[in-house]
Amino acid sequence: MALAAGVVLALVAGRVTPASGAEASAAQVTRSEAAALYLQNCASCHGQQGEGVASAAGPPLIGVGAASVDFYLRTGRMPLGAPGQRPQRQDPAFDEAQILGLIDHVVSLGGGGPEIPQVRAGGEVRRGWELYTANCAACHAATGAGNAVGGGNVAYGLSEATDVQIAEAMLIGPGVMPRFALDDPDRDAIIAYVGFLRTAESPGGAPIGGFGPVAEGFVAVFVGLTLLVAVSRFVGRQTHEGEPESALPGEPSP
């Protein structure tokens, strides 16, 4: 009942399409409540009207679009604990209703901007592999494990990203990530491939982080060589090293 009410409200408002897998809380957030949330949590860096605050390194929110707000709030990258911190994926600070309310509020500040993308399941995995390798693997790793990209920045691993979040990220280019203008089939294909990576098994055994030769080298040296040294000590146990020198027949004693 509450979910239906929430959906109707959102559709009537015409600004937000329901995010997949949403759990609406019993209470919706009113406009003023959302505005209050914004003032408490966002205005100090982004400005009361979303104009941005240069001293707090807070970019303007005018024109960022619902997709941006949805992405940053749902992945917990925003709000930051303090100005100038590096955004990191963490648990969202707000619940579903609050997020929807904040999205509405920010969008109401003006400027338009990309809407939350509608992702269709069943994208073509093969096309997705092609596009992912050409555009994404360099930063996010062929295995989707992620990597550092310099300047203290990180391209996160993709194991926790939802389909919508992937679509939003490609659309808005969060953080240092570039934007990618893909038509829907291509976008859905990449999402399908990331989904494949997320659930793919490692037929060879423990994937050791998906980091490649660095992790493999650690295993070879610290597991392989250690085992082999242990084996040597087991096999070659008997030795006279460390024994005091003893005389050979015919020698005077030491």
Added chain:
Amino acid sequence: MSGPTRSGFVPPAERRAERLVLAAFGVTFLSGTALLILYLLGGQTQLEGILLTLCLGGLGVGIVIWAQRLMSAEVKVEARHPIGGDRRRIAELGDVLTEEAGFTRRTLLIRALGGALAGLGAALAIPVFSLGPAPGRALYETSWRPGARLAVAGGQPLRPDDLPIGSLLTVYPEGDDSDPNAATLLIRIEPELLRLEGEAAGAAPDGYVAYSKLCTHAGCPVGLYRAADHRLICPCHQSEFDVLTGATPVSGPAARRLPQLPIRREGDTFVAVGDFPTPVGPSFWNMGGG
């Protein structure tokens, strides 16, 4: 340690060792058989590995315990013989080597032999030189020609809307995938942020700028892009190139800019004005030789 005595008595330590060896060999037998059965049933890599480990390990442990505890542990002493240094033999060798064999004191012949060997070396070099083409112009040129339209690999010519601001794509000459080293990055930036100089400024219309994708350090594709600070990064050795100033290297081991492909707008497409002005890819000793 030579097995049971005549009355059949085996000391307890030996018996324990025997039992260990038997157990180890038992493990080998069972795991080897299990491995074969697993294989016939379809196999599974991790289980195969574990069973193989047990099979080999059992054999190894059994043999080692057998050798260590059930075989003679007698320490033996063997003499060493001095290595070489036998004066008589060395003198004889010296005699043999210096026997006049028409070899020493014929300097002219020896010099001529040297020259002949040099000629032989020249002859033997020919199959070596056939291993690859002369470097020639290949290092100085790519397949970009004036008028070639920029297109994604195997795709249509690129349109400006394909690239929102803050985006980039890898492009090639339209219809020509023959030269992988022609790979070019087309990046779109806010035009007012670009700080190119001279001719380069005119070669990047409306904030669209094109650079070679091959790193000038060791040739890897410069596949990473930090859109927020306009830096291209090469994953191989972490060189960073500043897109705004003509892909100058600002961090890491690269010391040369990424060559910029001069382009212009032609209606709804982009077109190369000519080939890269400097060699693409890793530096070499005479890049000015082109």
Added chain:
Amino acid sequence: MLRRSLRPSPGRGRPPSREERERAAGTADEAPPPTELERLGIWLDRRTGIAGVARTGLRKVFPDHWSFLLGEIALFAFLILVATGTFLTFFYVPSAALVPYEGSYEPLVGHEVSAAFDSVMALSFEVRAGLLMRQIHHWTALVFVGVIVLHLARVFFTGAFRRPRELNWVVGFVLLTLALAEGFTGYSLPDDLLSGTGARIAYSAALSIPFIGPWVASLVFGGEFPTDALISRFFVLHVMLLPGAFFGAIAVHLAFVVFHKHTQYRGGQARETNVVGRSFWPSQVFLSTGLFFLTAAVMALLGGLFQINPVWAYGPFEAAQVSSPAQPDWYVGWLDGALRIFPPFEPTILGVTIPSAFIPGVVLPGILFTIVAVWPFIEARFTRDDREHHLLDRFWEHPGRTATGVTILTIFGILTLAGGNDVIAFYFAAEIEALTNTFRLLTLVVPPLAFAITYRLCRTRRDRADEPDEPFAGRTPGRGGVALRRTAAGGFEDVEP
């Protein structure tokens, strides 16, 4: 001595009766019948004349110490590589020709890949136990180089490379280099995105050599990178030329060990003039055989439980694509690290550009490897010691040598870690540039520090034993002076000095 019961009886048309045999033997109850093994030996000897050599060889005494087994383990790792590699060769297709992938790995189906990549995918997914064999092969390669380095360190720190073994050290160095080359050519064979990137770097390193670089690169790779010839050439190197060189070098290496006899630690009855240990047969043969199986067991464990080189995730090599992190296998990681942390130095001298990759990629490895290769001769220069040495030093007895070894290992260690600077930055939430600068500092500061500290520690330890003050000289070896000689009957007798 041939047992009388087996001597052929002259000129009889029928086999001797039991009575005749007993009469010939002299007594009825003497001389038990020959064992199976003895009969085999006699059968072989009558066809090869091997009895004399076998008797001496099987009696050879080998000193016992676990650290002497490291070289053996390296040898066994090589044999495992040959065995698993042969299996792989039956499936691998060394061709760059494009074929559509039609195997069971969904994302790649229909995509054009090289036949080489396709065959490795088939090995991994379609051939039963194929992935296990591939992974055992690759893990063994990684561990193989590590064991060689451990063995090299043991030989180095105990001074086992001194006369008469300097040449064998050089052969061992050649084996190390061959192992690196085998590994590099081997992991490039699947033609995947990661190893292809590494091949590009090798091409660029060759290219960077002044004057001859473009020629060398073109001749080795068959043209401008990327070439179709690369896969088939690496294949020939990896499967024929390098293994051939390996077999030859191993044969020389082992021949030297047999001829020189193994070194031994001091203690017990060990002297410069003898070898104290256990005889080859049966003790060492059985121990070595057991060691082989245990080594193989460790490799099988790694190969089955830990995924390595998942080429399906990297995808086939395409010249303008790249994935990160991008590192080579660990044993060449130091080279990658050197390339990463070396500053952007690309001067042009008299019209000749020295590319920024040249010094870290070609010159530095050249210098380090040369020092390692000729170390026995360098040390002999310093110590002015050309006596035969068969007793091993304790590492603290030669502070200069030990400190040098520790320093070189430290350099390689820091460079290897530097090769993973982006992964370290990711894992520890650090900044890549800060890490790179840290590694630069460490490379400059830590090796000299390591040298000084190691030297001081060794000197202190050595001086506690009241030895003369010479940094590179060792203790007077053994107690010397007593010589033993084998008699014709096989025993030992003293020889007056």
